[in-house]
Amino acid sequence: MTDVTSAELAFTATCPKGLEGLLAAELHDLGASGLREQPASVRFAGSLELAYRCCLWSRLANRILLRLVQARIGDAEDLYRAVAALPWEEHISPAAKLWLQFSGTNRAIRNSQFGAQKAKDAIVDRLRHQSGARPLVDKHHPDLTVALRLHRDKLDIAIDLSGESLHKRGYRTHIGAAPLKENLAAALLLRAGWPEIAERGGALLDPMCGSGTILIEGAMMAADYAPGLLRDGFGFERWLNHQSDIWLRLREEALERRRAGLERSLPEIRGYDADARVLFAAEANIARAGLERQVRVSCRPVAAFKVPSHRPVKPGLVLSNPPYGERLGEQEALRGTYDELGRQLKAGFAGWQVGIFTGNPELGFATGLRSHKRYQLYNGSIPSQLLLFEVHARSGEDEEATDSAPQLPAEVEMVANRLRKNLRTTGKWAKKNGIDCYRLYDADLPEYAAAVDLYRTLEGNLFAHVQEYRAPASIPEDKARARLRHLVRAVQTVLEIPQRNISIKERRRQSHKGGDQYRKGEGEGQSLWVDEYGAQLEVNLRAYLDTGLFLDHRPVRRYLRGQMRERGRGARFLNLFCYTGTATVQAALGGCEQSTSVDMSKTYQSWSARNFRRNNLDPYRHQLVEADCLQWLESAQQNRRGHYDLIFLDPPSFSNSAKMRGVLDIQRDHGRLIRQCMALLAPGGTLVFSNNLRSFRMDEDIQGEFSVEKLSLLDKDFQRNPKIHNVWKIQG
Structure with missing residues (x-):
């Protein structure tokens, strides 16, 4: 084993993926030699004093490991022997507390927990054999942490000199919703050239600072403030070979450098x-770091972001980690924020450097600035980019063109062209027929699998509803998401509407049985009122999976309205599985004097009531019944309840709701439902039966008992998909 008191020791510094080059340069500046970069780590050589200095001064490392030995491991017994061969009595007292971190597997050791257990047994057995006592195992407050990494047949055994990860500086007791780790913030500052900018007196501004991590790390760099000074402790302090005199000298030196740095005038x-x-969290973190005089924060939206005017400020660095949202709907809503940031930067920050760190680079380009450099990094497990920009002074039209956003990518332009074509055809048809809500796009290009529906409100505002279809299993999810982003961007470009007027329903693959599931909007969403042939109907594009208005059923509702008009005064209408009551509204406007609308959903019945009130339907003549339609039909037959001139039966394909007595399978159960409805018809009455099961086949017995006519009720905007629903007119 290597003597830890010798002049040259072997170490490994670990770091977030993507920071290896920066970390190697930092370690070199601290005095390391023999540098060798590896994935998420850098190996180096030096003295124990160097290791202490790295723990105290590294702004990028997660851990500093003292490598003891590398052994070849075939099986669990090899692992035990290799660990037990080391003189652990020189590193830890039998009365102390021990913890092991084990990573990696091979053919024999397939579980890291098993590897850690075997290594722990080896250390404990050796110490018990040496002294008759054994250390306790303590994850949270160990006196010594042993780090073991197994790769194929090679096992690296090391002592963790850091203790807690070095990114935990000790100043951040309050964090925001999406915290940026301190060493990653430091890496962003280094990549953006902050040390050089600070040296010449340039300012550091963060327009979306969150809990202040970038600002604090920037101030610590400018003040020559060691990032480890605020920590409660390090792993080496209870190690038996710890050299306290070296450590105390290094710490005193760091304290003096911090004092001198904070006495200087910082940018x-x-x-x-x-x-x-x-900002309360930011202020608490700044105070804990002792930087109240050097770092200031204030409440201000991006639209009010300007160069501070209370004193002369030299152009410097604007660096931020803005939110970018997990879901596409959130990301699209954020485009306006990025766009506003770009406008403020172009308006007042000529000569400044800008860095935007984001997990969605497309949002970064929404600023309208062109990056001259990009760095690939990881924010935890999220692949991200640091985009660097230079803000130039405007000089007329040429400069305006230079600062403008880049042209649409080819993929976006392709979808945009299809949307423009559809607007010229379907849009023209809709306008001619007085249709304000229609389907503009329905997976016209197979690789862009989604539907785009347009809703124009009573006030004349245009909204788009984008609903993603299931992508083939062969399409990776990241590629499917990219295509959906392209489609949404094309929608905004072609329709010239703000992001807030676009709602997106994403379909994501689930790990459990059940395949795909839509992600619906959170909260109540925004209710909008639209017109359909004079009926005013409420839609909600965000809060639910459906909007409240099935656009493919527009001609069905028009047909029901016409049927009521033909029947004249006194006609009665029954709407089963009534959803939001839109068919009843159209029937009433067609002349229906009495109606019953049945649905077991309290939400939909409340929605129907709002639609009824908006169209002045008398609640005494147009009744809403909150009930299971299957049970209601049985009860209506038994009680010989009313006779209806027109019945609309539009059940789901399948339902096993907890509110239902049984399970509804429309292919299996439609015969019984149709017979029950026919028993409630007045002489000469009509049942309109609809469902959206594409494989549906009408029961031959039903066709023998009644007059059954298949109706073709599809408007131009749904003719690409003729199987979207089935509609029959059934009479006695």
């Missing part, structure tokens, strides 16, 4: 955020 370092609550 302007200021942050802003529109959320006052998160």
Whole structure:
């Protein structure tokens, strides 16, 4: 084993993926030699003093490991022997507390927990054999942490000199919703050239600072402030070979450098955020770091982001990690924020450097600035990019063109062209026929599998509803998401509407049985009122999977309205599985004097009531019944309840709701449902039966008992998909 008191020791510094080059340069500046970069780590050589210095001063490392030995491991017994061969009595007292971190597997050791157990047994057995006592195992407050990494047949055994990960500086007791780790923030500052900018007196601004991590790390760099000074402790402090005199000298040196650095006049370092609550966290973190005089934050939206005017400020660096949302709907809503940031930067930050760190680079380009450099990094497990921009002074039309957003990518332009074509055809048809809500796009290009529906409100505002279809299993999810982003961007470009007027329903693959599932909007969403042939109907594009208005049923509702008009005064209408009552509204406007609308959903019945009130339907003549339609039909037959001139039966293909007595399978059960409805018809009455099961086949016995006519009720906007629903007119 290597003597830890010798002049040259072997170490490994671990770091987030993507920071290896930066970390190697930092370790070199600290005095390391023999540098060798590996994935998420850098190996180096040096003295124990160097290791202490790295723990105290590294802004990028997660851990500093003292490598003891590398052994060849074939099976569990090899692992035990290799660990037990080391003189652990020189590193830890039998009365102390031990913890092991084990990573990796091979053919014999397939579980890291098993590997850790075997290594722990080896250390404990050796110490018990040496002294008759054994250390306790303690994950949270160990005196020594042993790090073992197995790769194929090679096992690296090391002592973790850091303790807690070095990114935990000790100043951040309050964090925001999406915290940026301190060493990643430091890496962003280094990549953006902050040390050089600070040296010449340039300012550091963060327009969306959150809990202030970028600002604090920037101030610590500018003040020559060691990032490890605020920590409660390090792993080496209870190690038996710890050299306290070396450590105390290094710490005193760091304290003196911090004192001198904070006495200097630092550049302007200021942050802003529109959320006052998160600024409380930022202020607490700044105070804990002792940087109240050097770092200031204030509540201000991006639209008000400007160069501070309270004192002369030299152009410097604007660096931020704006939100970019997990879901596409959130991402699209954020485009306006990025666009506003770009406008403010172009308007008032000529000569400044800008860095935007984002997990969605397309949002970064929504600023309208062109990046001259990009760095691939990881924010945890999320692949991200640091985009660097230079803001130039405007000089007329040429400069305006240079600063403008890049042209649409070829993929987006292709979808945009299809949308434009559809607007010229379907849009013209809709306008001619007085249709304000229609389907513009329905997976016209197979690789862009989604539907785009347009809703124009009573006030004349245009909204788009984008609903993703299931992608083939052969299409990777990241590729499917990229295509959906392209489609949404094309929608905004062609329709010239703000992001807030676009709602997106994503379909995501689920790990459990059941395949895909839509992600619906959160909260109540926004209710809009639209017109359909004079009926005013409520739609909600965000809060539910469906909007409240099935656009493919528009001609069915028009047909029901016409049927009521033909029957004249006194006609009665029954709407089963009534959803939001839109068919009843159309029937009433066609002349129906009495109606019953049945659905077991309280939400939909409340929605129907709002539609009824908006169209002045008398609640005494147009009744809403909250009930299971299957049970209601049975009860209506037994009680010989009313006779209806027109019945609309539009059940789901399958339902096993907890509110239902049984399970509804429309292919299996439609014969019984149709017979029950026919028993409720007045002489000469009509049943309109509809469902959206594409494989549906009408029962031959039903066709023998009644007059059954298949209706073709599809408008131009749904003719690409003729199997979207089935409609029959059934009479006695």
